[in-house]
Amino acid sequence: MTLSEARSPNGAGRSDRLGAFLRDRRGKVSLKQAGLPGRRGGRAATLTQEDLARLTGYSIRTISGLEQGTDHRPTPDLLEAIAAALRLSTAERHTLWYLATKAPPPEESYLSGLDPGMARLVRLVDPQPAMAYDLFWDIQTYNGAMAAWACDWSRRSPEQRNFARWLLLDPHARHVHVDWEQHLAPAFVGRMRMLAAQMPQHPTLTGLIDEICDRSPEVKRMWDSSTEVYSHPPSIVRPFRPPGHTDPRQADDETHHVPVTMCVLSPTKPDDERRLIAYLLPEDYPYDPAVISSEACTACA
Numbered sequence: 597m598t599l600s601e602a603r604s605p606n607g608a609g610r611s612d613r614l615g616a617f618l619r620d621r622r623g624k625v626s627l628k629q630a631g632l633p634g635r636r637g638g639r640a641a642t643l644t645q646e647d648l649a650r651l652t653g654y655s656i657r658t659i660s661g662l663e664q665g666t667d668h669r670p671t672p673d674l675l676e677a678i679a680a681a682l683r684l685s686t687a688e689r690h691t692l693w694y695l696a697t698k699a700p701p702p703e704e705s706y707l708s709g710l711d712p713g714m715a716r717l718v719r720l721v722d723p724q725p726a727m728a729y730d731l732f733w734d735i736q737t738y739n740g741a742m743a744a745w746a747c748d749w750s751r752r753s754p755e756q757r758n759f760a761r762w763l764l765l766d767p768h769a770r771h772v773h774v775d776w777e778q779h780l781a782p783a784f785v786g787r788m789r790m791l792a793a794q795m796p797q798h799p800t801l802t803g804l805i806d807e808i809c810d811r812s813p814e815v816k817r818m819w820d821s822s823t824e825v826y827s828h829p830p831s832i833v834r835p836f837r838p839p840g841h842t843d844p845r846q847a848d849d850e851t852h853h854v855p856v857t858m859c860v861l862s863p864t865k866p867d868d869e870r871r872l873i874a875y876l877l878p879e880d881y882p883y884d885p886a887v888i889s890s891e892a893c894t895a896c897a
Contacts, residue, residue, distance in 0.1 A: 670697070858874075
């Protein structure tokens with residue numbers, strides 16, 4: 597018995613849990629809800645394996661094999677047909693995929709609207725720089741400290757308010773981030789590579805990657821020269837140059853490096869890929885609310 601099986605109720609393995617999950621969800625969908633006629637003789641008014649086979653277009657043998665654990669390679673089409681027939685919620689659909697394949701389902705859509713709670717948190721953490729963006733890094737909101745320390749997106753057209761474009765294409769981004777070339781940019785490219793593996797045909801993502809690689813030979817080399825992938829850690833310390841001192845050519849550059857803790861927060865819903873990014877300054881950092889904008893950088897002039 598594996599450790600995961602030992603920790604499961606009654607020692608059940610993953611295939612057993614999948615079967616129990618499917619039987620339980622079948623028992624929660626009535627014939628009326630599924631659009632099927634009722635049965636005579638007082639038979640069960642919820643879905644049987646035969647009903648599920650009829651609804652999905654697959655054979656009873658296939659449905660039975662999945663429930664009994666003999667079908668260990670269900671196709672994506674089968675899983676999606678079952679999810680639709682059983683009227684699974686987003687969380688239940690993800691559970692079905694994890695139990696059947698040990699992986700989440702491929703996502704063709706994602707939540708991109710501004711979450712009011714996130715927006716309020718971004719405002720509340722000021723004077724710590726913070727922002728919120730969606731799966732493909734389109735900026736949803738940011739606070740005044742973020743505008744001062746990194747970029748004031750109100751100065752850009754709506755289609756250019758994208759963190760990936762700014763970070764990888766704007767010269768000022770590497771002036772703000774001390775470790776841009778050594779660590780930050782390669783890690784961000786690894787994040788894009790990870791998403792591209794998960795969503796290889798998504799036009800928004802592929803278009804963004806192609807655009808950035810076309811406009812930056814340096815990023816193109818990073819993309820082509822590695823297979824590394826990167827997932828956001830809960831927090832990581834990065835060296836920043838503060839507003840008014842973002843010129844890397846200044847003689848005393850190292851004295852202005854500020855260790856900033858980047859914290860990444862995300863909703864818990866499986867289909868919500870929005871992120872709140874907060875850059876926590878050292879506790880003893882002297883913040884001047886009248887500080888000059890970070891983009892007033894002589895290196896960018």
